[in-house]
Amino acid sequence: MPILEIFSQGEEIVTGQTLDTNAAWLSEQAVQLGFTVARHTAVGDKLGDLVELLKEIAERADCCLCTGGLGPTSDDLTAEAVAEAFGLPLEFDEIAYRQIQSYFSNRKRPMPETNRKQALLPQGSIRLDNDWGTAPGFAVPAGRCWFAFMPGVPSEMRHIFLERVKPLLNERFILNPSRLVTIKTLGIGESDIQQRLGEVKMPERVQLGFRAGVDEVQTKLLFPADYPEKDMTALTADMTARLGDFVFGIDGLNEETGNLAAAVDKLMRAAGKTLAVIETASQGLLAAKCLGYAWLHSAAYEQSLSALGERLGVAVEMSDLAKTGELLAKALQNQNPADFVLIQLYDGSPAQFQNKDQTIILYNTLLNRESFQQNRHNLGGPAGRKQNQAALLGLDLLRRHLQNRKI
Amino acid sequence: MPILEIFSQGEEIVTGQTLDTNAAWLSEQAVQLGFTVARHTAVGDKLGDLVELLKEIAERADCCLCTGGLGPTSDDLTAEAVAEAFGLPLEFDEIAYRQIQSYFSNRKRPMPETNRKQALLPQGSIRLDNDWGTAPGFAVPAGRCWFAFMPGVPSEMRHIFLERVKPLLNERFILNPSRLVTIKTLGIGESDIQQRLGEVKMPERVQLGFRAGVDEVQTKLLFPADYPEKDMTALTADMTARLGDFVFGIDGLNEETGNLAAAVDKLMRAAGKTLAVIETASQGLLAAKCLGYAWLHSAAYEQSLSALGERLGVAVEMSDLAKTGELLAKALQNQNPADFVLIQLYDGSPAQFQNKDQTIILYNTLLNRESFQQNRHNLGGPAGRKQNQAALLGLDLLRRHLQNRKI
Numbered sequence: 001m002p003i004l005e006i007f008s009q010g011e012e013i014v015t016g017q018t019l020d021t022n023a024a025w026l027s028e029q030a031v032q033l034g035f036t037v038a039r040h041t042a043v044g045d046k047l048g049d050l051v052e053l054l055k056e057i058a059e060r061a062d063c064c065l066c067t068g069g070l071g072p073t074s075d076d077l078t079a080e081a082v083a084e085a086f087g088l089p090l091e092f093d094e095i096a097y098r099q100i101q102s103y104f105s106n107r108k109r110p111m112p113e114t115n116r117k118q119a120l121l122p123q124g125s126i127r128l129d130n131d132w133g134t135a136p137g138f139a140v141p142a143g144r145c146w147f148a149f150m151p152g153v154p155s156e157m158r159h160i161f162l163e164r165v166k167p168l169l170n171e172r173f174i175l176n177p178s179r180l181v182t183i184k185t186l187g188i189g190e191s192d193i194q195q196r197l198g199e200v201k202m203p204e205r206v207q208l209g210f211r212a213g214v215d216e217v218q219t220k221l222l223f224p225a226d227y228p229e230k231d232m233t234a235l236t237a238d239m240t241a242r243l244g245d246f247v248f249g250i251d252g253l254n255e256e257t258g259n260l261a262a263a264v265d266k267l268m269r270a271a272g273k274t275l276a277v278i279e280t281a282s283q284g285l286l287a288a289k290c291l292g293y294a295w296l297h298s299a300a301y302e303q304s305l306s307a308l309g310e311r312l313g314v315a316v317e318m319s320d321l322a323k324t325g326e327l328l329a330k331a332l333q334n335q336n337p338a339d340f341v342l343i344q345l346y347d348g349s350p351a352q353f354q355n356k357d358q359t360i361i362l363y364n365t366l367l368n369r370e371s372f373q374q375n376r377h378n379l380g381g382p383a384g385r386k387q388n389q390a391a392l393l394g395l396d397l398l399r400r401h402l403q404n405r406k407i
Numbered sequence: 408m409p410i411l412e413i414f415s416q417g418e419e420i421v422t423g424q425t426l427d428t429n430a431a432w433l434s435e436q437a438v439q440l441g442f443t444v445a446r447h448t449a450v451g452d453k454l455g456d457l458v459e460l461l462k463e464i465a466e467r468a469d470c471c472l473c474t475g476g477l478g479p480t481s482d483d484l485t486a487e488a489v490a491e492a493f494g495l496p497l498e499f500d501e502i503a504y505r506q507i508q509s510y511f512s513n514r515k516r517p518m519p520e521t522n523r524k525q526a527l528l529p530q531g532s533i534r535l536d537n538d539w540g541t542a543p544g545f546a547v548p549a550g551r552c553w554f555a556f557m558p559g560v561p562s563e564m565r566h567i568f569l570e571r572v573k574p575l576l577n578e579r580f581i582l583n584p585s586r587l588v589t590i591k592t593l594g595i596g597e598s599d600i601q602q603r604l605g606e607v608k609m610p611e612r613v614q615l616g617f618r619a620g621v622d623e624v625q626t627k628l629l630f631p632a633d634y635p636e637k638d639m640t641a642l643t644a645d646m647t648a649r650l651g652d653f654v655f656g657i658d659g660l661n662e663e664t665g666n667l668a669a670a671v672d673k674l675m676r677a678a679g680k681t682l683a684v685i686e687t688a689s690q691g692l693l694a695a696k697c698l699g700y701a702w703l704h705s706a707a708y709e710q711s712l713s714a715l716g717e718r719l720g721v722a723v724e725m726s727d728l729a730k731t732g733e734l735l736a737k738a739l740q741n742q743n744p745a746d747f748v749l750i751q752l753y754d755g756s757p758a759q760f761q762n763k764d765q766t767i768i769l770y771n772t773l774l775n776r777e778s779f780q781q782n783r784h785n786l787g788g789p790a791g792r793k794q795n796q797a798a799l800l801g802l803d804l805l806r807r808h809l810q811n812r813k814i
Contacts, residue, residue: 014447019428
């Protein structure tokens, strides 16, 4: 697979004032097209740094997608750097100049003299017309590498990439887009997953990766373009089976699952059921994750467990939260027309909750007209992590119930 | 000024699946400390690429802050790459091993054998203890450069940087830190701020910048190290006065405000008051933002406004949400011992809420024993933005009430 690099120019990126969303977006596009993305680099507006970097990339990569530094001001140095790095003097491009002029005349504004600079392109380059802003991009081969230079404004860059650069990439490179399958789990760590999958014989051509996020742990399988569909399905099924109940979704095979809440949404809509929830440790976050889902009827948070008990007419026993959860669930069910009732309680002081080195014990109770389920978990880490885990584990109990019932 | 580079390792970054927020965050920190940040580089998990890059940086920079690749799995190669690049064989670190063990035993989970790998550190490196996760970081000099390797999980990385790496940087480098003052506002846009500040005479040595985030808009003033304290205070006060009531906090002068919820927390604790809230548009997110604050007594979300009215014995009038808000607030106050009652209602269909091109109208009602306040806002953008804005604007009404009363 051809090797591609991403290069961003801009002082605001190197100093951390702007997040480089262009690099991530272009990388995703490149991977989908069938490139191997090897590096991202960002430098500021020092001409020497730019020249040096362009020379390095010309020896290292087959293709480079570049953003930024095409504006009219003195710190926009990309064309100059290309000229110096590869000995390609800047030439005045008449058509580019006329496009810049009409950009201004269409907006009934005079063209500042500084914008003339944007019509200067390195010798031998292809102009990439910019119908969405003033700066045209350009593409030029140098060394083993084909460079495409685009403006840094994300909306302009995306247009130019999709309508100008992508067709050229498909012409110039022999590309075999690979396929990525992602198995998404909750409640199991990265190393436990690795142990469970340890015995699977991984075909050499398939790349296995893991990614632990705050909301899920992902197991990723990257298949080459010519990998047989049925082998891909079989390997995914084998790995999914080994991870069992922890799997809440698979992306990249038939459809995208989205996050856990979206997976629950799909199951709840299929079942035609509704939910009422009482949150404690997650303090509103479980409800917040269900934004836009009509099956969530109501949610409540009460800081004091005894106030909650009083409101629902239940005698709270701190020493038996499993039983208290059951009683609260039944009391809420009597008041509330929702099909499912979910009660979240926890054992732990405010100090334990806040202390990242201490754990709390979470009790989830799920009740519907026919059945009753409970589970408990130890939650550790900073308060925000405990909160998020509590929200996810509540949704996950519902997900497991709905999923298993269906099977 | 010493030259610093940022280096991120991770296939998920190079392939564009994760936005590299670590690089931006570390750059800001480094600039404030007094470094010149020259480059960001990200590479995937190919050992050869990593080794090559580390060697390049060792010749080019005085300092390099590195993230990622310290996990327990086979694609976590950073320590191995350092060993190979600089001829520093990996050594088993007994203390690191015991820390990893206790991370698991604290969570009552068995330690998978694969995690043992995380205790292997390159010869001659300093261990950077990680109290927030399993992987310790490490720092090691090579060539002209001092490298610090930190985990890629943002929360762990930030802790390790602030508590372990930053003190070492101050020891090893002669730094003239510039000072950054951040004026934090809610409810006013970047261009409105610019207009209000347009008449302020900016001293040439002070750099003015703006950053619009999802939770606040920041006006940033970067002062050189030797800028007189009293001039800095005077300029900040002038600008703050021009922004008026929109300002909820100032960071970098005396103390850090934190986010809006933290600012409200401070005011509520000073006033010794408590709050009960009913959420609609923010659907739990307002309560979720108040995690750990004892003054939030209760929160409720009810999808159906008529169900809410029934529960509180109030006749709901969809055509007059201001009045309905007032009646609901009074009814809740009669049931609830909290000092403040906050009712959030909105006008808009589910379709309008979901459509990023349509707006909803938010009504906030704040009631305590003595006074009564209401405001309304138009909320636009994607559903998640509407939700977040609704949560923030509710808290902000409380903030303004408490802040003005005090003055």
